[in-house]
Amino acid sequence: MKVRSAVSLGAALAMACMAAPAADYTPTRSIDVVVHSGPGAGNDVFARAVVGVLDQLKLVPQSMQVVNKTGGGGIVAMSYLGEKKGDDHLLGVFTGVWWVNPMIRKQAKVSIHDLTPIVRLILEPSVMAVRADSPYKNAKDFFEAAKRNPKKMKQSGGSVSGRDNTTRAVLQKASGAQWQFISMKSGGERVAALLGGHVDMMIMEPSEALEQIRAGKVRVIATLMKNRIPSLPDISTIGEQGYDAPEVPQARGFVGPPGMPSNARRYWEGIFSKLHKSKEWQAFVKQNHYEDGFLMGADFAKFSKEFEQTQRAILKEAGIKLLR
């Protein structure tokens, strides 16, 4: 009994010193990892994979579970984090929409800048894919055809504020061609529309495209990063094909709720640094054809600011109303 009260006294003292930077932090109960998509979507799989590797490496003494707070392209998850101000057993997984949607949605009360930045882990490249029997062998063929048939060519994708439409805006500006963007709710519908010939092009992630290429169903006509993608060494980048289009990668990583204690933040930065150095993590990045996008601290803050500016410019150009 005495021991226990001494321990709880110690815990109370530790709580009191939470703000002091020197205090050590280790999680004392299970940690919730909030994602904004339903189970099975890209972000959810990413979160589960990270939790899986952390578990395998036994880096975190407590269990971590993925919690799905879906809706509004991230704003439901962000407002959930916003309500848990100062919680040190809570993490959120961000993607580009965490910058975009607070700018365009009335209901958003929390922006990415209110949250506690921790780490950017990966960049997910994208490629332009067409059906294998399509006449377009490279991006130029596609753009020329789109110019010959203005607004007749079609691309399948998600919501208009999502990455595939942003990428379309960038490509349209670089090529001077125009084509239709057909929003579809699920990723399954988008790929099915491409394979069924109902649309002409889709912006895909390499891991998704590679399996379809291997089965001879899809052809990649350009990759959309600055450098070639290692798993697709023969496909030239959009820049090599003579178009000046800035890359729009999908960034994924972790943030904490607003006002997360700095010792907890530093703890997670340490954990993610160890994760990043591990063989298991590097293998995971390679296997899913991601790019290593490891950034922390000031570098992450710089990225966050720049990313917001580029997104703002692209959205403005695409004619989407900005509220903030």
Add this chain to the structure above:
Amino acid sequence: MDVLTGLSHGFAIALAPMNLLWCFVGVFLGTIVGLLPGLGPSATVALLLPLATQMSPTSGIIMLAGIYYGAKYGGSTTAILLNVPGESASVVTCLDGFEMARKGRAGPALGIAAIASFVAGTIGVLLLMLVAPPVAEFALRFGPPEYFALMALGLSMVVLLAGRSMIKALLSMLVGLWLATIGIDLFTDGDRFTFNRIELVDGVHFVVAAIGLFAIGEVLANLRPAGGEQQFKVPKGLRNLLPNWQDLKDCRFAFLNGSLVGFFIGVLPGAGSTIASFVSYGLEKAVSRRREQFGTGVIEGVAAPEAANNSETGGALVPLLTLGIPGSATTAILLAAFILWGMRPGPLLIQDHPDIFWGLVASMYIGNVMLLIFNLPLVPLFAQILRLPAHILYSGILGISIVGVYSVDQRLFDVWLVAGFGLLGYLMRRLEYPAAPLLLGLVLGDLMENAVRQSLMMSNGDVSILYSRPLAATMLLFTAAILVGPMFRQFNIWRLRAAEQEA
């Protein structure tokens, strides 16, 4: 690998003790989850994903798929006994299932639901095994115009769900279509009827509306000062608690109809089991010799949607396993499981990993048998719930409904919403507006609007795209036939007769 060698190889894998155990764990958990309203198969599969990723891919997928099809067995139980649709696909089961329970035939209704689930589940796997690749290729021919036509066909079912007044049914459907527009519009990112509430950005959840209209509405309609007496008849004797030979004979066509409709709609990535259950119910009613009795507790009205709901699982696995495309929320999680195992399911999955495919197929045959053995003995047991006196039974329904609704998203907002829908359900019942058309509108409205807008974007506003493609045209012809039917006198006579029967 041809089918027979593949299948015998598959059985060798699925019958290995560990895999058998995981199959059992999957279908057992699935049944329990199916019994609880609100918590659907996708949430449970997600919950067990961390465990599955520690297992070998074959055992893992056997267990996860077991939860998926196991949950569909249990979904009908609360629908039949308590008028609480546990998942969206069991709404149609409420129509005749709860009426059967009211008449003291809860046992046969539960029994036929289990048998229909078994027959259709098995036919679904059989079709998955035999015709998956060509059917997947065919499904790709469905673009937005074809989806629009399919949704129009689904919406035309309102004619068959209408009670005495067609006008009231259509008004109810329009309210459903309006509810479907709530949320953020996919195409413009604009808000519609969200009243700046963050809880409404994703729209109204189908289960919330269904539980409110059916279950809470039922409770409110039965509020009366006195309590204590038993509300429902429950016959004694095991024989009256299971379907008899005549029941099975009545359901012959329903088994087949539900199995085929469920499978083929399941294959389409943009449809789903709710539509499958509505369509198979409509089809069953349209061809039935006693269609005027539908809605009053006919056993085919339970068998058809339950069959469709279960063979949909086999169908939904087709695009996942043959094309690498997830067609539903649950198959998307199965796809995630493959990725976490370090594989990438694509068109070559069956070729690259025959063990997984054939092991899964064989385990699904075994799992369906397990589920039947599991569920049939539970039927007489569950039927006893209706012996409870009214004041306990109805407060129980209320409690289960609220817990179910809360478990969808863990939000108190949904509890208030379900209360609102309950009140609406009560008023509709009092004013004799049928609730099923509202739910039909709610589930199809969103999909149909998306399809028509996608089609018009594809054609730059040219409406002819909706009817000029052969597949779409065929489905629209069927729709037109169903819609103009009531204009003919003969049709109207049987419809009115049906209404009298229901009154």
